[in-house]
Amino acid sequence: MNAASVLKSENLDVGYKTAILSQVNLDIKAGQFISILGPNGAGKTTLLRTLSRHIAALAGLVQVEGGPLSDYPALSLAKIMAVVLTEKAAPPLLSVWEYAALGRYPHSGFLGKLTGHDFEVVASALTSVKADDLAGRMVDQLSDGEMQKVVLARALAQEPKIMLLDEPTAHLDLKHRVEVMSILRGLCRDQGLTVLAALHDVDVAAKVSDQVILVKEGRVSAFGRPEEVLTSEMVAELYDFNEAGFSRHLGGIEIQGDGRSGRAFVIAGQGRGALVYRLLAKKGFFITTLFPGQGDLDHYVAQALGARILGESTGLAESSALIAEALADCLFLIISGTNPAKREWEAAIIRQALAKGLKVLALSEAQNGAVPDGVRLCPDLPGLTGMLDEYMERGRGTDKNREANHD
Amino acid sequence: MEALTLSQAIVVRSFKRRRLAFAALGLLTLSLMVMNLGIGSISYSPREICSTLLNPGGTGDLDFIIWKIRLPRVLAAALGGAYLAASGLLLQVYFRNPIVGPFILGISSGATVAVSVVMLTATGMQMAFAIPFLTTFAGCLGAYGVMLLVVAIAAKVKNGATLLIVGLMMGYICSAITSILTALAEKGKIKGFVLWEMGSFSGFKWVEIWIMIVFGGALFLGVYLLSKPLNAFLLGEDYAASMGVNVRRFRVFILLAASSLAGLVTSMAGPVAFIGLATPHMARLSFGAADNRILLPGAALMGAMVTSLCDLIARMWLSPVELPLSAITAIFGAPVVIWLLLKRRGVRI
Known part of the structure; x- marks a missing residue:
């Protein structure tokens, strides 16, 4: 210079x-x-x-x-x-x-x-x-x-x-x-x-x-x-951002969900989670996710969206207590991608979610092997959007019923 | 190279159109002036007029009517119209508002007040010999005074429509002062003043014509020489400053020139409505130009033409009764304002 x-x-x-x-x-x-x-x-x-x-x-x-x-x-x-x-x-x-x-x-x-x-x-x-x-x-x-x-x-x-x-x-x-x-x-x-x-x-x-x-x-x-x-x-x-995050690597702003719809857990990786994260944020969800991998696009988007990222520090071993705690406040589990380094975590999370009775949705492209029982498959992102809307609608209905019963 | 020829082609095309418009307008103005010389209670042919003009110093009725009555009036109307148009153009560029002019901003009224002080009070009486100069000076001063007030208020309110209301109020205040002065004045002085106040180019003395030619001509030339910074002003003061215009000095000059031109005409012919507002627009449309190097002479010529026409109508329409000039110019000019308001022509108001 x-x-x-x-x-x-x-x-x-x-x-x-x-x-x-x-x-x-x-x-x-x-x-x-x-x-x-x-x-x-x-x-x-x-x-x-x-x-x-x-x-x-x-x-x-x-x-x-x-x-x-x-x-x-x-x-x-x-x-x-x-x-x-x-x-x-x-x-x-x-x-x-x-x-x-x-x-x-x-x-x-x-x-x-x-x-x-x-x-x-x-x-x-x-x-x-x-x-x-x-x-x-x-x-x-x-x-x-x-x-x-x-x-x-x-x-x-x-x-x-x-x-x-x-x-x-x-x-x-x-x-x-x-x-x-x-x-x-x-x-x-x-x-x-x-x-x-x-x-x-x-x-x-x-x-x-x-x-x-x-x-x-x-x-x-x-x-x-x-x-x-x-x-x-x-x-x-x-x-003075509270509801958005800037990512240097993405070179842009991500607009965070306000949590009024609750929290969702996402298993992502290899860039397949980014659009799902944004969809959830748009629908008003907070996000918890499993670490999608170092340098993964999904990781940057999750960071900018202010997601809680599980297993980010490498030293931490998979623990069922940790997973149980993370799943406790989640309404869904969405499987959109995979991080090969975290296969055991992923399997454990799916198992626990199903055992807990959470709804588990999976994008077809994310599935490499057999679909565990109880996992609902969505063909694509629009399909996922439709299912989310359906659940949210039902959730609202339940709330109303509850209110009605109170009266 | 292709781009160069394209842009030159655009310039050449508009150049041809503008030259044509100048020639047509000049011819029209000239023929109206000749008609004004010829038509009246006694009518003369163009040939008679030409020979009288070419042989000054004759003593016949014809010579008297042409040289003492009609020629001063024709020149005064043409020059007055030209200066009012130039003044209006300057104001429109300065305020970047198409609906302003010396009359509508109350500047003519400012001149009227100052002139009424000279004409109606004793001030003028002791210096009868200096009357043309004194009223002219008073007119310019009054015009400038009101102008400064309007500018000070305009700096606070950026809205163009508000500016019109401010001008209107200035006009009211000025006419209130004028009417108070009229009520207090001696009867003998009132008649002349009332006639003057209606606006007319009749009864001009040659000394007044010369003041108009020399003083007004110098102002007009000065304004024309500054049409380059005036063009920069089309983009607003901030852009003008960024291109190298000394905005502070130039602003003072524009306002001084605009009010002096309007004050000069008003002090002699009385307040003439709407010429300063309407004719710059007519020039813009006829010349298809925003460039002030074209528009200044163009608007001046248009002002001369329209004022000559209005004067002809005022004299001849209900002859032998002569109608007040301002009535004719208002009938002709006020619709232009309404049309501009409706059309807005891409201008914020």
Whole structure:
């Protein structure tokens, strides 16, 4: 990492009158994609607006390409830095081409007359955001996704070295979210553009950023590579998660069940349990599971869903007391996969569950050998869903009967 | 290379259309001005008008009517319309709201109050010789004063519709002050003031025409030279600032220019309704442009054309009775506001 630092802040305090974020120390190298993450109101936008000089710093110093930000004449700064704000003005009767060409402002002469070179820059800006075909359209007739690409093209027409973006993917559909992100990623890689973006999606940020800045409660709580910074604990703390979990390996958020349907035991492994876990969480179950195997997809999903994982520590031997205790508060046992290292545990759990009179469901694909008596086979996941619904319905019915008897 | 030719093709296509629109509008304005010179209680042919204009200093009835009465009025209407349109365009860009104009924001009313102070109280009397300058100055000052109030309130409420109500209230307050001043004024002064207040381009003196040409022309030129930052303002202040516009300085200039142009016209012709609001839109649609380098001259030309037309209607419709100009412009302009509200044309209001 010998690249020159293009944007640097020292002991920066940002805010309107009172500091929202204080003691911000950043050092951003050329060509990097940096995401700013944090809950709403944490000061992401305020930080960006201070770095773009829309508001003055309350204290501290910002350096752009080695010079103090405050020393730059407006036009010189505009040649280095472009912004994409959440506010999208789409004046009527303005064509996409004219809109993008407004970005030539700091380069064009008096009255804004464009030269052949300006034409080339605008055209290539539209090309880099894959918006050539939009050039003749009117900006007030574009979809949100198309408009956002055009907004990026205008910023690019400034030929900046740094681009500051506030929520560049807000309100966009999935296709355009992915498109905007890959465009920005490509600009960093191919043109050495430095991108600093406030983002909402922690999973997207984890996948595109070279570095992430986490802001919360008035300070930068972490600044570093997403692989190191975005641990499940950090993310949970950043957003005050109680009902969701972030998995670094999965690169995404898992939404946990709230337990209102009870608890289910799952035997998983070899990636066959992930969808079953999610299905149960969606239906409102807490999950207990047998350790699906080291590095197994199921293990990561179970962790992110906050499941109780039995037999995770290798030293522990199979014990019927432990299994009995784990099964005690479970309503079902679902066999969705297998962990070859835990075959004895699995057999013992199935045996105990059947003995206890628990419902035992098995996905056909999970079954390698004969089906023990009392295990109900489901052909596939939809089949399992149907059975779960059926049991839950019956459970509710029983409750009602009980209530009726009380009266 | 293909992308380049495509974008150039787009630019060339709109360029041709805009040139055509300029030529058509210019021709229309010119013929309306000639009609205004020719038609009246005594009508003259275009040939008579041309020869009179080419040979100034004649002493006949024709020379007197053309040079002393009709030409000042024709020029005043065209220039006044042009400046009101430019003022309206500036305000629409500044507030990023299509339904604003000098009249609707109460800026014309501000000028009216200031002018009424000069015309109705003793202040003006001792300096009769300075009246055109004094009323002009007072008009600009009054317009700017109200403008600053409106801007201060607009900064607190970002809602476009609220801005209209604020402007409306400003108008009420100003007309209240004006009517109090009228009640207190000497009878002799009231008649002239009431006539002025209805809005009219009649009775312009040449010195006033020259003030309009020189002072207004300089303002208009200044505004035109700043159409590049004005274009950046289309995207809003924050984007303009990020592209290198000195927003604070530019904001002061836009507001000062818009209120001076409106104040200048109002101080001489009285409050003329809706020209400043409606004609920029007509220009936008005719030129198919949002670019202020096109729109500033375009809206000015459109303002000149529409005002000349309205003046012609005011003079000729129920001739020999002359109708108040503001009545004609309101009948013509108010529906435009309603149409804009209904259509919204992709603009938040």
